[in-house]
Amino acid sequence: MAKSTLDLLQGTLDLLMLKALSWGPAHGYSVARWIERLTADALTIGEGSLYPALHRLEEREWIESEWRISENNRKAKFYHLTSKGRAQLKAETANWTSFVEAMSKVLRSNEQPG
Amino acid sequence: MAKSTLDLLQGTLDLLMLKALSWGPAHGYSVARWIERLTADALTIGEGSLYPALHRLEEREWIESEWRISENNRKAKFYHLTSKGRAQLKAETANWTSFVEAMSKVLRSNEQPG
DNA sequence: CTGCTCCCCTTGACATTCGATGTATAGAGG
């Protein structure tokens, strides 16, 4: 059982997807499975989040797509990072790290407001 | 000038506020300043986020308020955690930790999708 | 030819953050 899935924090999905695509072309479905497998289902990407995200990234020119045939012999849209996307991945990774550090400072502090 | 403030990820503000109030009663304004000071302005809480958050937490009965006089001799609403709030803080902290770990697995992996 | 998995997609509801804006009072400085 123990199928406790965490909700994604808004904004982190883009980072996750960019990271997944940093290894080379992949289609949406496989990206979602990859994230679930890696995190042992701690993170789940619903399709209603997945495809809008993909389209968003493409519109911002961080990724590009082309139709190909998947490993399972089905039509699938393969996405790959653009150079803009690579820069964005770097920026968002740094941003995430800073954010986690800032949160950490607050959560571990023992000084009170006032 | 390096005044680069990070946007808050949706959902993390509640956790921040609960943590701030875990030290005892405080008013909204001082909580916001506390967070900014602790994180060296990496995190900034706008008033348009602060007050809705406070009202939200109060409605969920995680905090309670009463009017008092502030350190600066002004009327201010002091908030303190309820026991429900304390439980919530614990739960959200655990949740945050899990989330960061899951993200970390993805960001540091070197296995590709597919 | 049935059912299953893969793979694409859209829509509407919902929650939250942010920038702008508005009120009022205490204390400082002229």
Added chain:
DNA sequence: CCTCTATACATCGAATGTCAAGGGGAGCAG
């Protein structure tokens, strides 16, 4: 006194992004 600044409360609309719930088509195994 009078004005200015910092404190302290609040609300509003716009923007964003996630999710649940829908829909469709095509390969493959039985």
